[in-house]
Amino acid sequence: MIPVAIVLGFHTLLTKLITVYSSPMIVSAVRVTIGSVFFILLGKGLSIGVKQFINGLFNW
Numbered sequence: 534m535i536p537v538a539i540v541l542g543f544h545t546l547l548t549k550l551i552t553v554y555s556s557p558m559i560v561s562a563v564r565v566t567i568g569s570v571f572f573i574l575l576g577k578g579l580s581i582g583v584k585q586f587i588n589g590l591f592n593w
Contacts, residue, residue: 551560581589 548560
């Protein structure tokens with residue numbers, strides 16, 4: 534729990550500092566890109582069947 538609190542604390546501080554100099558849309562796009570790359574690398578080697586994919590779409 535402590536690492537999560539530390540990351541969220543730094544994230545909030547950095548977001549407030551960055552939004553002064555750039556658009557909130559750009560900050561959001563960068564966050565989504567970094568998160569996507571992280572989860573793509575984390576999920577390398579996992580296989581998803583059609584049934585799991587459709588279930589994931591319905592539970593979105």
